[in-house]
Amino acid sequence: MNPGKIMLVEDNPDDVALTMRALQSHNITNDVIVAQDGVQALECLFGTKDRPALEELPAVVLLDLKLPKVNGMEVLQRIRADERTRLLPVVILTSSDEERDVIDGYSLGANSYVRKPVDFVEFTKAAQQLGLYWLLMNRVPPTPRSP
Amino acid sequence: MPLRDWPIKRKLTAMLLLISGLVLLVTSAAFVTYQVVTFRQTTLKNLSTLGRVIAANSTASLAFADEADATEILSALRAEPHVVAAGLYDRDGRLFARYPLDLPGDALPAAPERDGYRFELGHVIGLEPVAEMGNPRLGTLYLKSDTKAVSRALWLSAAIGAVVTAVALLAAYVLAGLLQGWISQPILALAETARAVSTQQDYSARAPKLGEDELGALTDAFNQMLGRIEAQQYELQRYATELEQRVGERTHELEERNEELRRNAAKLLAANAELDAFAYSVSHDLRAPLRSIDGFSQVLLEDYRAQLDEAGQDSLRRVRAASQRMGTLIDDLLKLARVTRAExxxxxxxxxxxxxxxxxxxxxxxxxxxxxxxxxxxxxxxxxxxxxxxxxxxxxxxxxxxxxxxxxxxxxxxxxxxxxxxxxxxxxxxxxxxxxxxxxxxxxxxxxxxxxxxxxxxxxxxxxxxxxxxxxxxxxxxxxxxxxxxxxxxx
Known part of the structure; x- marks a missing residue:
């Protein structure tokens, strides 16, 4: 059984590298799909004229909020608005813990809100726990067949 | 127009004319009555004198039954045009002679009635006994005179009365017109002033005083009242102006203060929004580089530990401590900002x-x-x-x-x-x-x-x-x- 993939929506290459390192160092070997902004994330999930949408939805989307072009909240809104991705687990993983962002995130249907710690040791722990929880412990909703 | 609504001038004139008219009417009536009574008495007296003279002259004709002579005597009545008929009756009451000669038979009574002079059916009738002094009665003289003289006198005196009355009334009217002014003038002036005051709200107007009588006192009292109202009006006006001015000043002050408040509120809102945006940006963007610094220092410590001596490792640990401390500083500053912004x-x-x-x-x-x-x-x-x-x-x-x-x-x-x-x-x-x-x-x-x-x-x-x-x-x-x-x- 395929334990599922992680989609990481993150524009900062440093954060991408550190996140990948944190995940790999804890033997979470799943494929990680990286989207560098909101537009890429949406193209991946919903497809374009040239490229079809992902065959299989990821097990979890780790979503940064401050993104170029289309920001994280909008991506979340689009995910929740589409019948196919309505139930897709989305974890907001971002620098800020502004109350406004937390409230907006949960209001739009985020499954979790995690603030990236500055301390890399802490950050690694957080990434590990997220990976373990969402990939191994959490039961994902069935992927609806593409129409 | 009902009588009570007449202007006071007309009322006064009518009053004077009514009184003088009544007096004149009574006086004229008394005059005419007196004239008529006097003239009737004179008329009777004149006819009886004529009757006695004719009767005295007729005794001979009657005594001698001389009809021509009697007729001759009676014809002397021509000098008196008012006598329209005359007859001489003998002792037995038969008509003996008549005047004028062409008088129809039925114009005279068939037999003489009682003696005396009297008014009868628009004529004066006289019956005079004919007799010699101290001798028995020979006959009766009948005289009939018209009353034209009486009625003429009556008309004359009535005309005089009417003319006098008319002239007197005219004079009374003219005089009333002149004299009613004494009373009506001050009242009209008072009324005119009151009207002007009430329509134009001009309390500086004063009624002219025309005498020291009761109307003068009334005018004085009215003018005094106007004076007091004018003073109060002036005082009120002054208060109102002062109040208006004060309200205007206050309103202006308030408006200025409001404007200032609005500006300050707008400034505060802008500053708050700016602070909000700043804090949000700090929260997201300032921590990311710190994470990279800390993260990659740790990567070095983990992956290249063999290549680093103790001093190199210590430096990296210090880099990590500093970036973590900066993270804490940023967090604390954000907390401070949040305390300021929080509702x-x-x-x-x-x-x-x-x-x-x-x-x-x-x-x-x-x-x-x-x-x-x-x-x-x-x-x-x-x-x-x-x-x-x-x-x-x-x-x-x-x-x-x-x-x-x-x-x-x-x-x-x-x-x-x-x-x-x-x-x-x-x-x-x-x-x-x-x-x-x-x-x-x-x-x-x-x-x-x-x-x-x-x-x-x-x-x-x-x-x-x-x-x-x-x-x-x-x-x-x-x-x-x-x-x-x-x-x-x-x-």
Whole structure:
């Protein structure tokens, strides 16, 4: 059984590298799909004229909020608005813990809100726990067949 | 127009004419009556004189039955045109002679009636006995005269009466027209002034005074009344103008103040929005590079440990510590900004309970610290519970921290009365501070101890002061080095 993939929506290459390192160092070997902004994330999930949408939805989307072009909240809104991705687990993983962002995130249907710690040791722990929880412990909703 | 609505001039004129007309009518009637009565008497007297003369002349003719002579005598009546008929009757009452000769037979009575002179059916009738002095009666003389003279006299006197009456009435009318002015003039002037005052609201008008009679007194009283009204009017006008001016000034002042308030509010809103945007941006963007610095330093420490000597590893550890400290600083600053921006909700807050919760949490996280805590029961205040919790937590955490080197650490939360105000006090017996730096305690990033001695960012007390001042309160500190610190605040 395929334990599922992680989609990481993150524009900062440093954060991408550190996140990948944190995940790999804890033997979470799943494929990680990286989207560098909101537009890429949406193209991946919903497809374009040239490229079809992902065959299989990821097990979890780790979503940064401050993104170029289309920001994280909008991506979340689009995910929740589409019948196919309505139930897709989305974890907001971002620098800020502004109350406004937390409230907006949960209001739009985020499954979790995690603030990236500055301390890399802490950050690694957080990434590990997220990976373990969402990939191994959490039961994902069935992927609806593409129409 | 009904009589009572007539103008006073016409009333007075009518009154005078009515009175004089009545007097004239009565006088004229008396005059005409007198004239008629007198003339009738004169007429009877004249006819009887004529009758006696004719009768005296006729005695001979009757005595001798001389008809021609009698007729001759009677014809002398031609000189008296009023006599329309005459007849002479003998002793037996038979008609003996007549005048005028062509008189129809039935114009005279068949036989003479009783003697005497009288008015009868528009004529004067006279019957005179004919006789010699002291001898028996020979016959009767009949005379019939018209009353034209009487009626002419009557008409004449009536005409005179009418003319006199007319002339007198005309004179009375003219005089009334001239004299009624004495009474009507002051009243009309008064009425005209009153009308002018009421229609034009001009209280400076005065009625002209035309005499010292009752109307003069009335005019005086009216004018005095107008004078008082004018004075009051002037006074009222003055008050109104003054009031209007004052209202205008106040309104202008208020408008200016409102405008200023609006500008300030707009400025504040803009500043708040800017602060908001700034804080949001800091929260997201300033921490990311720190994470990279810390993260990749750790990567170096993990992956290239073999290539790094102890000094190199120490440098990387310092880089990591510094970036983490900066992360904490940013977090604390953001907390301070949040305290400033947060909306306040006033409610009853149980400060004693809140302090107990905080202390319990501190004891749970640092069970090795034997701090003796005294929290006065029942302390309450009105304010925003979230913000007050941040303030109280900062103060108690400080006490907790700065008593760290004390062998018998004590922390107290209580209240005292000072100048009628209730003052909340957080007191400890910890490291304290030098009073000469007391004013620096509440500044941002101001610290009186090194990070090696006591860790901290120097934002906590600044946050506390901002919360207290947002509640309209005041906070101050007293202390001495190594003899503890006392933080007092009002709400």
């Amino acid at each position: 306040m909700r006033a409610e009853r807050v149980d400060l004693s309970g809140m302090a107990q919760d905080i202390v319990a949490e501190l004891q749970r996280t640092t069970p090795e610290r034997p701090v003796e805590c005294a929290i006065a029961p029942g302390l309450e205040a009105r304010g925003d519970s979230r913000l007050l919790r941040v303030a109280l937590e900062n103060l108690l955490r400080n006490s907790w921290k700065y008593t760290g080197k004390q062998s018998h650490p004590q922390v107290e939360f209580t209240t005292v009365e000072a100048n009628g105000d209730r003052v909340f006090v957080v007191r400890d017996n910890g490291a304290g501070f030098d009073m000469q730096y007391a004013d620096k305690l509440f500044g941002v990033f101001q610290r009186l101890h090194s990070a090696a001695e006591f860790e901290g960012t120097g934002v906590g007390l600044a946050t506390v002061r901002r919360i207290i001042s947002r509640h309209g309160g005041r906070i101050w500190a007293e202390g001495a080095v190594d003899r503890g610190a006392t933080f007092s605040f009002t709400l």
